Amino acid sequence: MEPTRADLAHYLDHTLLKTDATADDVRRAAAEAVRLGVFALCVSPNMIPLDVDLGQVRLATVCGFPSGKHTAHVKAAEARQAVAAGADEVDMVIDIGLLKAGRDDDLIAEIAAVKREIPGVLKLIVESARLSDDQLVVACQAAEEAGADFVKTSTGFDPAGGASIHAVRLMARTVGGRLGIKASGGIRDYATAIAMIEAGATRIGCSASAQILAGAHS
Template identity: 65%
Template sequence: MEITRSALAAMVDHTLLKTDATHEQVAALVAEARELGAFSVCVSPSMLPVTAELGEVKVATVCGFPSGNHSAEAKAFEAAESSRLGADEVDMVINIGLLKEGRADAVEAEIAAVRAATTGLLKVIIESAALTDDEIVAACRAAEAAGADYVKTSTGFHPAGGASVHAVELMSATVGQRLGVKASGGIRDYATANAMVEAGATRLGLSGTRAVLDGADGVESDDEVEGGY
């Protein structure tokens, strides 16, 4: 079943994480998110607090981004400061090297530290394209054990790539009954976005949101689709 434009928009974190982004661009991002009906905007911590009129749009930010190679204490401080400055959600990057060393317990500990410092919803970026299937499962289980709300595929900055249908399916099969699954990185058209939702994604990180949503034009409205979204 194809997801409608309005239902897809309501799943989107409208994202601007470019290193040269300006406050003016963030204001434009917020205005566009409101126009498109996106769930949230996702911006760098330096852009907090967001002063543009948000309406119903939530504010997400990132933590330990993009490498994840920060101490647990640094990540926790960053998350606490972002929460203080109005972030509703924090997307943290795990230390992939710890996971590669088989130290899932250490990954769980750093997620728990950020969880304790975050007042809102916590998403855990596992950089799935850089992981084996077993590592994806281990990362998802660590996130759940540490009290995270979501697992997320990618930063969009790793050379291994972004989200894949396979990774989303595996993440959803591992924790999808209890945690949300966010697909992010390389989702540039409606067909890809719809495939991620069918695979189990409950949130999408998009920078080209308008182009993706435009691809849904012509899909039957929610009222016309039996058992629609």
């Protein structure tokens, strides 16, 4: 059975991470997030604290974004500051180079360093389009071992691509329901969002929230 509009909205992280976003853009995105009844609003860390009331909508932000090529210390400090400013959730970009070099222990240590700073939800962005299946499995295993709460496909900024059904399905199979799966990157319509959920996504990151919800049943 396909989800109702309200059910589908609860999957969505309404996202504004454009490099040229202004405070007014964030206010408009926040108002839209509240109007649509999405789960969370995700904005850049320098845009929080917000000067608007999100009601029941959670506030998410990013760290190590979008390249992941920051030290673990910097990522942890960025996450700590974001939480102190009001963020409920943090989406962190992993250092994909550590993963590809087989430095699993260093990757786990980086994730754990950030997780220690977050009383709420930590989602790990792994840029699945850049990974082989084996690497994607290792990324998911590292996320679980380090105590992360979600694995997330993409930043949406990498030219290699965004979310894919194959990646979401493999991620979901690897974590077996122990972690959430966030599909993000290129999800702009109802049919694609539903396909991602059917593949195993438990959260959808998108800027086209209104367009996605327009296709849902009331």
